[in-house]
Amino acid sequence: MKNPPSLDQLISALKVLPGVGPKSAQRMAFHLLQRDKAGAEKLARALDRALSNLMHCQRCNTFSETPLCNLCADTERRQDQLCVVEMPADLLVLEQAQCFEGLYFVLMGRISPMDGIGPHDVNLDKLMDRVLDGVVQEVVIATNFTAEGEVTAHMIAELFKDRGIKVTRIARGMPVGGELEYVDLGTLAQAVYERRGLNK
Incomplete structure (x- = not known):
């Protein structure tokens, strides 16, 4: 039947x-x-x-019902720091940890050659435009500590090499192979506080 x-x-x-x-x-x-x-x-x-x-926020690329999401519209946040995450869930967990006062950019994915996902598929062009706006001074890379997340972090660091932008990576207080969405808030906060430079 x-x-x-x-x-x-x-x-x-x-x-x-x-x-x-x-x-x-x-x-x-x-x-x-x-x-x-x-x-x-x-x-x-x-x-x-x-x-x-729902649409994508014009500045950070996360989901929003307005052209600018509430975080990007908040003038109290640090405008000179931009934290790059893979997905909106990663942004939310960072906000819950209350360890970052700047703004965000959501890639909506990660580079994964095995799945046919390249740099153009994760909005790196939009990220480049956002970072080179004359205001951002530091890019904090908070991609996951998976193989794909590491490749994505490396590509982002290379984008801003020799452009006068400080690039840091959240520290490895995060478990290797771990994803932000599932990490306890204390570990996540420590990883953000202990981030390290990538473009020395």
Whole structure:
């Protein structure tokens, strides 16, 4: 027996989520349809609203409902420091650690040649324009300590070599292979405080 086409489409749509395979997607679909129709409707509305209202901040590239996100619009933050992270979740965890007073730039990914993701796919051109605005004096690289994160950090350091911009990397208080989103706040704060220069 075949599933109705609309059920197959729902299962297929749920499989786009990271870590969700065919069986998990099928369980989610059945749960939403059988036991939580209100939750399914809420999810559909929230997803539709997010797709309609969210854009990328013009300065930091994170998700925002306005041309400038609330952090970039905050004149109390240090304008001369720019912390580069891979994803919006990394920005959020740094903010929770309350260890950085500057502004951010979100790459929305990381360089990964094995996955066909190169420098042009992670907004390095936008980062270059942002850093060379005449205000930024230090770039703090806070990419993850994975192989891809290290390649990305190296490429960013090379971009600003001999351009008069100080480039630092958060310290290795972070576990090797670790991702910012899953690190405790104390370790993350220490890593930011003990960042080191890359373009000496």
